[in-house]
Amino acid sequence: MTDIVKYFLKNKLALLGLVSILVFSFSAILAPMITPYDPYMQFFEGLSLEGAPLPPNAKFWLGTDLLGRDLFTRLVYGARTSLIIGIAANGIALFIGAFLGIIAGYARGWTGAVIMRFTDLMMAFPALLLAIALAAIFQPSLWIVALVIACVNWVQIARVIYSQTMALATSEYIEAVRSIGASWPRILFVHILPHLWPTILVWGTLGIATTVLLEATLSFLGVGVRPPTPSWGGIIYESQSYFLDAPWLVFFPGLAIMALSLAFNLVGDALRDALDPMKRGRN
Amino acid sequence: MLSIILKRLGQSVFILLGVTLITFSLSFMMPADPVRMIAGRSATKATVESIRKELGLDKPLPIQYAKYVNRLVQLDLGRSYKQKTQVAELIKSRLPATLLLMAGAIFFEILIGIPAGILAATQRGKFWDNWIMAISFAGVSMPQFVLGLLLLYLFAYVFGWFPLGGYGTWRHLFLPALTLGISGGGWYSRMVRSSMVDVLCQDYIRTARAKGLSEFKTIMVHGLRNGILPIIAMIGLDVGIFMAGAVVVESVFGWPGIGQMAWQAIQMVDIPVIMGVTLVAAIGIIIGNLLADLVMPFVDPKMRVD
Numbered sequence: 001m002t003d004i005v006k007y008f009l010k011n012k013l014a015l016l017g018l019v020s021i022l023v024f025s026f027s028a029i030l031a032p033m034i035t036p037y038d039p040y041m042q043f044f045e046g047l048s049l050e051g052a053p054l055p056p057n058a059k060f061w062l063g064t065d066l067l068g069r070d071l072f073t074r075l076v077y078g079a080r081t082s083l084i085i086g087i088a089a090n091g092i093a094l095f096i097g098a099f100l101g102i103i104a105g106y107a108r109g110w111t112g113a114v115i116m117r118f119t120d121l122m123m124a125f126p127a128l129l130l131a132i133a134l135a136a137i138f139q140p141s142l143w144i145v146a147l148v149i150a151c152v153n154w155v156q157i158a159r160v161i162y163s164q165t166m167a168l169a170t171s172e173y174i175e176a177v178r179s180i181g182a183s184w185p186r187i188l189f190v191h192i193l194p195h196l197w198p199t200i201l202v203w204g205t206l207g208i209a210t211t212v213l214l215e216a217t218l219s220f221l222g223v224g225v226r227p228p229t230p231s232w233g234g235i236i237y238e239s240q241s242y243f244l245d246a247p248w249l250v251f252f253p254g255l256a257i258m259a260l261s262l263a264f265n266l267v268g269d270a271l272r273d274a275l276d277p278m279k280r281g282r283n
Numbered sequence: 284m285l286s287i288i289l290k291r292l293g294q295s296v297f298i299l300l301g302v303t304l305i306t307f308s309l310s311f312m313m314p315a316d317p318v319r320m321i322a323g324r325s326a327t328k329a330t331v332e333s334i335r336k337e338l339g340l341d342k343p344l345p346i347q348y349a350k351y352v353n354r355l356v357q358l359d360l361g362r363s364y365k366q367k368t369q370v371a372e373l374i375k376s377r378l379p380a381t382l383l384l385m386a387g388a389i390f391f392e393i394l395i396g397i398p399a400g401i402l403a404a405t406q407r408g409k410f411w412d413n414w415i416m417a418i419s420f421a422g423v424s425m426p427q428f429v430l431g432l433l434l435l436y437l438f439a440y441v442f443g444w445f446p447l448g449g450y451g452t453w454r455h456l457f458l459p460a461l462t463l464g465i466s467g468g469g470w471y472s473r474m475v476r477s478s479m480v481d482v483l484c485q486d487y488i489r490t491a492r493a494k495g496l497s498e499f500k501t502i503m504v505h506g507l508r509n510g511i512l513p514i515i516a517m518i519g520l521d522v523g524i525f526m527a528g529a530v531v532v533e534s535v536f537g538w539p540g541i542g543q544m545a546w547q548a549i550q551m552v553d554i555p556v557i558m559g560v561t562l563v564a565a566i567g568i569i570i571g572n573l574l575a576d577l578v579m580p581f582v583d584p585k586m587r588v589d
Contacts, residue, residue: 013417120294121301124523126564128530129545133557136549137312213426217531220428221546236428243432244440254429262424269420 017266028079039077074230090207092150097157105165135223198275205268302565310554361555370559381540385525391464396471404479422469431535448537479510519575526567
């Protein structure tokens with residue numbers, strides 16, 4: 001354990017990622033204390049005399065959007081949307097994926113075959129199109145978007161967990177446990193699940209990066225979180241037609257999406273290396 | 284080898300049937316009634332009913348599904364509700380643009396990803412490795428629409444080197460293909476790096492060095508041949524993914540491909556088009572995987588043994 005922490009602390013990029021995640025989380029939780037403005041407030045002085053959004057200035061640090069709202073405030077509150085969806089959607093995907101993967105890997109036979117053929121089918125299904133179609137069917141709210149993303153993202157996790165569970169289930173120590181008469185819930189939860197935690201932890205982190213990107217993409221296409229709820233992808237969607245004149249409306253939210261997704265990628269990648277004894281010595 | 288291909292083809296048919304079942308069910312969950320959308324607001328009840336009957340939408344669902352699959356076997360994807368043309372024709376007219384973008388994107392992915400991956404692997408743990416891996420992570424963490432809009436702003440608007448979107452010359456192709464190439468190239472470089480790191484630790488590489496082969500030849504001739512293998516599977520996957528059209532990039536750059544068509548169809552609840560595109564995309568993904576499986580034995584002799 002201390003080896004893992006040590007390895008992690010030595011990796012500067014991973015530390016940077018961890019710090020970024022903390023900064024984003026705190027600003028999401030403490031949003032009203034970080035910015036004095038309301039994210040829905042349309043400032044009269046937030047637009048120029050011609051009605052155009054303002055570039056970054058002393059009063060509006062990152063400028064204003066098309067309706068004269070403070071961009072910085074909307075970005076800070078947008079972190080809430082991204083993190084809530086990122087964690088919720090990925091949590092659900094992880095639960096579905098791990099559950100189906102474990103069942104398929106342990107039961108094998110018909111049950112396993114049916115589950116795995118279904119994941120094959122989902123793999124052949126264009127993920128973004130499926131997400132767009134689902135989001136178009138259910139009028140998207142925060143939670144619907146999270147569910148839609150979970151529906152698309154569980155597949156990979158199920159396959160990884162499946163192959164690991166299968167390898168474990170056929171190993172000798174499980175054979176031994178079974179021969180002394182352990183029940184299957186005991187085998188699954190006491191003897192197999194602990195070996196899967198590193199994988200679940202790594203995918204839990206890397207998956208949030210994918211989820212943040214997918215949420216932003218759906219919102220950018222207009223099928224994600226509905227305005228006026230601040231969402232980073234949604235801010236770009238709203239200002240897309242105006243972006244040549246007001247590039248800050250694309251640049252700052254884009255930077256936020258990238259930074260958050262990058263942070264989770266860096267931490268997840270370092271966790272994977274840290275939890276893999278084969279890799280720890282080599283890199 | 285042949286038996287493996289036949290088995291894979293058999294599986295593919297079942298997967299395709301499953302895809303049709305999902306798209307078919309999804310299309311009936313759409314909130315808007317397609318008949319209402321065709322008939323318009325002012326249509327009388329009688330008109331609505333007659334259109335419904337004409338489209339066969341008054342029949343029970345299993346019968347509609349059976350009829351749908353039956354027509355699919357005859358390569359009939361149905362007629363677009365909105366554009367009043369055959370879906371197969373629409374897809375055919377959009378396919379060249381999508382294939383062109385796919386080729387351009389894969390070109391950039393390879394151009395960026397493979398050299399970067401090799402450089403990182405040979406400099407493991409040093410300056411270039413750290414920077415390339417950090418940048419590649421930034422590339423894959425950047426949403427495609429942000430990257431696309433920024434490239435568009437910089438190179439089309441500020442510098443004026445490329446058009447602001449559209450279709451026609453290589454200049455139109457450059458930025459959208461580069462956008463896809465940068466985000467895909469990030470994954471490629473990471474993959475090339477990790478597989479090259481494995482390969483460069485092998486005994487035969489040490490032998491090659493020991494017999495006095497230049498470092499360049501050792502890496503490019505002996506190392507790369509094995510290190511490149513995962514990329515072939517990756518290109519196969521990309522063929523599939525891009526067949527669905529790069530929805531986001533096509534919409535940012537106004538590229539008239541399949542992805543843009545799918546996106547418009549979903550907004551207008553043009554169900555036959557949605558189902559057609561999804562099906563073509565699924566076929567693309569299956570073909571892409573098959574292609575990768577077929578090409579592998581030619582590059583890697585170890586795969587030739589059944």
